[in-house]
Amino acid sequence: MWIFLSLLILGAGALVARHLSRRRLRKTLLASELPADQRAIVLRSVPLLRKLPDPLRRTLEGKIALFLHQIEFIGCDGVEVTDEMRLSIAAQACLLVVNTEAWYVNLRTILIYPGAFKSRRAEHNGYVVTERETVRTGESWARGPVVLSWADARQGALDERDGHNVVFHEFAHQLDDLSGHTDGAPVLEKGQSFARWERVFVTAFKTHRHKVENGHPSVFDAYGATRQEEFFAVAVETFFERPAELQREAADVYQQLERLFRLDPSSWS
Numbered sequence: 001m002w003i004f005l006s007l008l009i010l011g012a013g014a015l016v017a018r019h020l021s022r023r024r025l026r027k028t029l030l031a032s033e034l035p036a037d038q039r040a041i042v043l044r045s046v047p048l049l050r051k052l053p054d055p056l057r058r059t060l061e062g063k064i065a066l067f068l069h070q071i072e073f074i075g076c077d078g079v080e081v082t083d084e085m086r087l088s089i090a091a092q093a094c095l096l097v098v099n100t101e102a103w104y105v106n107l108r109t110i111l112i113y114p115g116a117f118k119s120r121r122a123e124h125n126g127y128v129v130t131e132r133e134t135v136r137t138g139e140s141w142a143r144g145p146v147v148l149s150w151a152d153a154r155q156g157a158l159d160e161r162d163g164h165n166v167v168f169h170e171f172a173h174q175l176d177d178l179s180g181h182t183d184g185a186p187v188l189e190k191g192q193s194f195a196r197w198e199r200v201f202v203t204a205f206k207t208h209r210h211k212v213e214n215g216h217p218s219v220f221d222a223y224g225a226t227r228q229e230e231f232f233a234v235a236v237e238t239f240f241e242r243p244a245e246l247q248r249e250a251a252d253v254y255q256q257l258e259r260l261f262r263l264d265p266s267s268w269s
Contacts, residue, residue, distance in 0.1 A: 025069075026066060029062060029065045029066040029069055030062040030063065030065070030066055031062055032061070032062055032065045033058070033061050033062070034061045034064060034065065038083070038087055039061070041083060041084055041087045041088075042064070042087050042088070042091045045084055045087065045088040045091075045154070045157055045158070046088055046091045046092055046095075046157045046160075047157075047158065047160050048095075048157075048160035048240065048241070049091060049095070051265075051268035051269060052095075052098075052268065053268070056098055056099060056263075059098055059099070060091065060094055060095065060098045063094040063097065063098060064087070064090045064091055064094050067090040067093060067094055067104070068086060068087075068090055070104075070107070070108065071090070071107060071108060071109065071110055072108060072109050072110070073085065073086050073089075073109075073110050073112060074109060074110070074111050074112065075112050076111050076112060076113045076117070077113050077114055077117070078114065079112050079113065079114050079150060081112060085112060085150060085153075088153065088154065088157050088167075089110060089112075089148065089153060089167055092153075092157055092165065092167040092168060092171070093167060093171045093174075095168075095240070096168065096171050096172065096175060096236070096261065097175070098263070099261065099262040099263055100189065100260075100261060100262055102175060102178065102187065104171070104174050104175075105178070106142070106143040106144055106174075106177070106178070107143075107144040107145070107146065107174060108144055108145070109144050109145035109146075110145060110146045110147075110148065111145050111146070111147045111148070112148055112149075112150050112153075113147070113148070113149050113150065114149070114150055114151060115149050115150070115151040115152070116135050116136060116137050116149050116151075116152065117135070117136060117147070117149060118133055118134070118135055118136075119133070119134055119135075119136045119139055119147075120133050136149075137149040137152040137153075137166045138152065138153070138166040138167075138169060138170040139170065140170040140171070140173035140174055140177070140182075142177050142182060143177075144174075146170050146171070146174065147170075148166060148167065148170065149166065152166045153166050153167050156168075160240075160241055161241055161242065162241065163219070163221060163237055163238050163241045163242045164221065164237060164241070165237045165240065165241055168233075168236050168237045168240055168241075169233045169234065169236065169237050170233075172232060172233040172236035172237075173229065173233055175187075176229060176232060176233070182229050183228060183229050184201060184205075184227075184228035184229040184230075184231060184232035185197065185198065185201075185232075186232070186260065188259075188260060189259055189260055189262065192256075192259050192260065196256070197256055200252040200253060200255075200256050201228070201231070201232065201235075201253065201256070202228070203252075204231070204235075204250050204252070204253050205224075205225075205228055205231045207250075208220050208224055208225055208231060209225040211225075212225040213225070218249075219238055219242060219245045219246055219248075219249040219250065220234050220235060220238055220250075221234045221237065221238075235253055235257065236257065239253075239254065239257045239258075239261075239265065240265055243264075243265040243266035244266050247266055254266075
């Protein structure tokens, strides 16, 4: 009996020590700065970050360090993963959480293809399940992994004004999934009303879908008209890359995303 209790106490102590060690490492990483060569790669490959206010830029570097420690990057179809790939993707993903407590707790792996890749997915319509093969530039799976086309991830980062960014899009899905469902309703910030969020996003989604179906221009990419969760991801792309236009066309959506991310990209010079 005493042997069992001793082993139990030793095991519990080891678990507590491991937990404390992880917390200390996390705190150390979040407080760290990138080496000068890595900082140069980040600012060169993600020009949008040059506009980021200095206090946020320092916070971003710590989150990039934590992200790189947590995530394994795997090259597919002959891709040799480089520092540019890791840093560019990590910087874009971390921008979404730079000023909040949200984190990609379920993600451990990112797969990188050289370009667009084929993907098979099952579509459910009642009791009917249909498998379809599509060509994609990115995918986000519940509890990981994230799959990216490097050609599209690189170009999306370099052109920070076109409203298209596959990394923002797929990591918006990762944040959305933290609520337990990828449905366009992420875990909101403290004090943010879910009822208000739902009214704003459902109305904006319907408006956008009507515009797309009738050939009218919209600040949101047409893909956002397919499903509610895709509209949220497209809205995130627009929020970071075309903030002034989003404010003009869909001010309510901008305000909700501003509260969610605790950021105001329209003010970045």
